[in-house]
Amino acid sequence: MNKHYVFVYGTLRRNEKYHYLLQDAELVAEQAWTNGSLFDTGLGYPAVKKSQTETVYGELYLVSDGHLRSLDQLEGYEEQGRNNLYDRKKQSIHHDGGETEAFIYTVANHNKSMLQTPIPFGDWKVYQFEKQNGNVLYFAYGSCLDHARFKLAGVDHYFQKLAGVAELKGYTLRFTKKLPDGGRADIVEDGGVVEGKVYEIPYECLEYLYRREGVHTLLYRPALIDVKMNGQTIKDVLTFIVVSKDSETVPPDHYLEEIIRGGSGFLSETYISRLQEHVKMLK
Missing domain, CATH: 3.10.490.10 (Gamma-glutamyl cyclotransferase-like)
Structure with a gap:
């Protein structure tokens, strides 16, 4: 065959x-x-x-x-x-x-x-997704784990409803977007597991997220993924993926701090420790 x-x-x-x-x-x-x-x-x-x-x-x-x-x-x-x-x-x-x-x-x-x-x-799936008007499930795995950043931007009211903590299987968190001060987080499809928060956000919040993630300048792109949350598969959850991946670069200290601060008490200690060790290896 x-x-x-x-x-x-x-x-x-x-x-x-x-x-x-x-x-x-x-x-x-x-x-x-x-x-x-x-x-x-x-x-x-x-x-x-x-x-x-x-x-x-x-x-x-x-x-x-x-x-x-x-x-x-x-x-x-x-x-x-x-x-x-x-x-x-x-x-x-x-x-x-x-x-x-x-x-x-x-x-x-x-x-x-x-x-x-x-x-x-x-992206056909994203195109269909954007036609809806209701609330959106959004999987955050990088600096968007950090509520302090939302407060600073004056958008924390959009992120008050935490649906849960989820696993994205088949992917690994890597720092593949190189900016002048260091790497930014990305999900790479290489068989690992990424932990993150799933927020339920209003549709109008997408404008902020698209701007923050640099969607219109082709820094990140919106994508729909399936995650595991509370033992169930949640289908077509919004996340963002780097468009043009660079070689991994160590992230700036303040950026890693945002991920750790936002993930602490939510993501598993094992996952956070593994992430910290990975960053040390990049230095």
Whole structure:
């Protein structure tokens, strides 16, 4: 049986409508990205067209021949087909583990009228998430653990409802964003565990978080993750991930202090000690 790498970016993603088609497939990377422009078709699903200047985010899977046939059927693709809805071609997919050649479904040239609305940040799940108006669950793992910073910014009223302490499995906290005074926190998909706080925040708080995280200057990007909290899986929780990862750099003392101060009494002592030891190794 042949195996194929496939990059998915829309309704085949985790917790989306057609993800069941990939339930038995092997997840290679939950955080993956590639060159392309992402559009809303207005039909309940997105489409990608080729681009060397924009980025599309999604997930990378290793699938069987049977999976691939099911995906081809969903995407309206036939080999040598003249009226395909999408084309299926290979291109380079990036992830925290490296780079992989994988299939991606892009809109067929004769169907480019489907490309209705550009999707900001190149992430279908985030695009859908931003359409809601209710409260948001937000996973904080870095300096946003620290309530003192919220008070200083005059936004502490947004962060009064702590839903709980959660674990993000499959990731490790690293300091991969290099600023002039040192590294800033990031989550890297390498099989570890990240502990953090989950806040329930009002929708209007997103403007503050996007500004603080440098979303519009491509410092961090919003992402939706599944976390474990009180023994339950909480799906599609908001967090932020570094866009362009640098080599790890020791964080400034004040920044590490914010993480420790915010996490103390909430995160496990073992986790905090391990984090402190890791920072010592970076010095």
